[in-house]
Amino acid sequence: MRTAVIAGSLDEHALELARRLHGRGWSLVLDTADADAAADTDTAGVLGTPVGAPVTALAGDIRDGSHQMALVEAARDLGGLDLLVSSAGIRPPVALCDPPPDAFRRMLDVTVLAPLGLLRTALPLLRESRGAVAAVSPHSAAEPGGPLDGYSAVKAALDRLAAEIAIEEPLVRVWTVDSDGRAQAPALLELLEHGAPSGHYDTAEVLRSAQAGRADTASPAGLTDGTSASVPGADRGARKARARGSAGLSRAKFSLPGALKANVPPEEHGVDRGDVRLLVGRKASGEVTHHHFSELPRLLRPLDVLVVNTSATAPPKVDGRAGSEAVTIRFSTRLDDGRWVVELSSADGGTPVDTCAPGTVVAVDDDTRVRLVLDHRLEPGSNRLWLAHFLASGPSTDRLRHRGRPFHGDVGTCHPLTAQQTVFADATEVASGAPAHQSAELPSAARPFTDHLVTAVVTRGVVIAPIELHTRPSPGAPSQPPGPELFAVPPATAQLINNARACGGRVVAVGTTAVRALESAADQGGTVRAARGWTDLVIGPQRTIQTVSGLLTGLHEAEASHLRLLEALAGTELLTACYAEARVEHYRWGEFGDVNLLLPD
Template identity: 45%
Template sequence: MSAGTWSGLAADVMTEDFTLPGELEAREPPEARGPSRDAVRLLVSHGGTGEVGHHAFTELPGLLRPGDLLVVNNSATLPAAVRLDRLAVHFSTELEDGTWLVELRRRTASATEPFTGGAGGEWLPLPGGATLRLLERRTPRLWRARLDRPVPAYLGRNGVPIRYSYVERDWPLEAYQTVFGVVPGSAEMPSAGRPFTSDLVTALVSRGIGVTPITLHTGVASPEKDEPPYPERFEVPETTARQVALTREAGGRVIAVGTTVVRALETAALPDGGAVPEPGGAAGPLPGGGTEALPGGGTGAPEGAVPTGGIRAARGWTSHVITPSAGVRVVDGLITGLHEPRSSHLLMLSAITGGELLSRSYAEALREGYLWHEFGDLHLILR
């Protein structure tokens, strides 16, 4: 997707642009103010009625119905930022050959900003005696690079969570984990799952609401960039694909917890299986890149297209961007944070709820003082 095409799509998402006041940027986790992490607000948009309501997030079990299914992202957050004297290296995505996509950032007094320097073949000395070699530029912001030692273990000793300027201080890695995160791999937190607690999950299950996982490892995002998301590694396991199908057959609703979940589920429901190459690599089956069929499932339609709402187990890479014109096949609702204008997330939200209701919902959120970003409030959208 070209930059011009993307800008045109993004501009059409919301007819009313808005400016996010600084006081509505969540600068710390809610538990830093005393309450638990589920002490956030929940904006609720009903596509069927056009109503917009205001709730506490702890009211979620009563807002859903027995037989509904929550699909969550079980990716855990890495301490993906490594700080040098003047630069920071953000480790984004591991590739099949053991190299990583990384972003170079210039350190500032408050956080970091994009750094356009660097050259192929350049070696960067990192803390702890490690060396990072820049191999080639893969996008305007991302390099393919190789560290001289295993990256996850190195980050565990020398990395910190990625932090943007609206968060005024460092927080421990635990603040960037969700109760569902058991598979390390995300550069940035799948934040829609953050307010969930064990007690809240118990209340949901006790009400007859199912919970099942997918895995999608998020790469780096940058609030100052107006660009589509990069390809990301995902897996929709066979058990989850089966639960989604059974829920829909029984008349229940499939509610995605996070835009990452929507991306994974909708990729697995594409007629062609959603196969894409590894970022910057050649097309083909894994390990070279693309989407691989799982036992008992598969991403390619055996005979003809996947029926609307159909989903199969799948894993690989997805570059799927959900737009209003493409629509959604699987999800009936979404729990997500509040997003900035001109982002791919708003394209997705508009595809689920419609542009008019989305505009009214965001106007309500601004008027009522909802908080934005990963430590902020949540938005439940029901079709």
């Protein structure tokens, strides 16, 4: 049984929501300033629903911390808290600069500080249930002007606070909702039903999107997508790209706040790895829309080809010692002649080791019997990347599997190797732990996929085609292109892609590694051939991408070389619009963050 607290104005719209929730078996805690109303509502008679789940109504001043605590404790007594709805507010018909004495202070207390205090009190229960918060405002507060200027201003402050809380509390969904009254109850039920992510929603748009989603549940081939309907109605749900006349990528346009970097997997917050948001940009229309990743099957079409990288992530990070200095060694790629590309850094993994030079001998894993000789630098003027060989037979597979640690970006923390694998990773490679033909870093665009979602994609009629590209450590600077990497395109994948393109179908790559592998295997006319070898291909706007028409990718740093590839595929205009939306809507970036789907139409 689920429990909701409905706080603030217990008007007809709040009561309608209460009736609908109670009719679905929810327990309720209702806040009211009227003791008589509390006595009536406590019997559930005023709700007009059969007596069933408990209904508790508490009278008090929402500004009072003890009343806020009483509401939360009442929910705890009913088993927990799954939904907190706050619509508290005072709307004096006065201009912002000319309120009666203390009127603005009271409006601020009731409209902003009281809901914030109630939310802070309720957070432990909401975290435990992975619950949701809805801060409801009338449409009249959404735009400045007229007699409600002061109310608009303080409601905007509440919206901004809610957006910040959504970032700080990834286990809780925080919705700011513009309501036209009558649509409030059904729209909130839609958000609940579809597990809408944190964001700003308009009730009318929610209902329109939900209706459109129900009308579009069947594909032309009669297949259903196997997932829930779209997360409906974000108020920025569909916008046209605005970057007209842009001459190229600008760092400012693609800067993402450091506070929004996703440094830990969603699983460490107690949610599914696929519980991320999906930003979709369509090149033909310039439209940018917001979704949950679970909607991906519905956004693809039957007979689309989804190209995935099956490279497993190796545990390539081991301890070592260069003379008297403790170091960290990252094994990247074993070349055909048996030598290795390695990255050498200080023991904390932070900085290159300045004392090393060609010929330096490094003891691997503090074992003097296993020694690594540095042959020469791979980056001019830097001691970071080396080509090296072993004096003995090299580290055994077991040593690297059991003693190696997975590498994670620049955070300085390690996560379980399972968190660094995708669902498409070759199971035999994952089990072996042998890094010779694995990736030094996670092909992260595919990370949100789960077995369930893959099933939904296949049920949709989408064809999944594998390639391999085994990544090296990221370059020292984000703007540096990747070094040579081993790739393979199987004959069946080449045939699937060529057939799809010949029939006018869409080929959607999962990650930039898939694009680089396919482009490396294509001839001058764009026909993909079965191929295996090394590629140092760098793709940018000056090079036409011939093999794919769409791309699922992460959100990248402003200086990242990946952005040049994205620009070549989607164009500067659409890419700029996507990143503008990502900033406004507080998308998380990095390998554990949200993802971006770029489609031709």
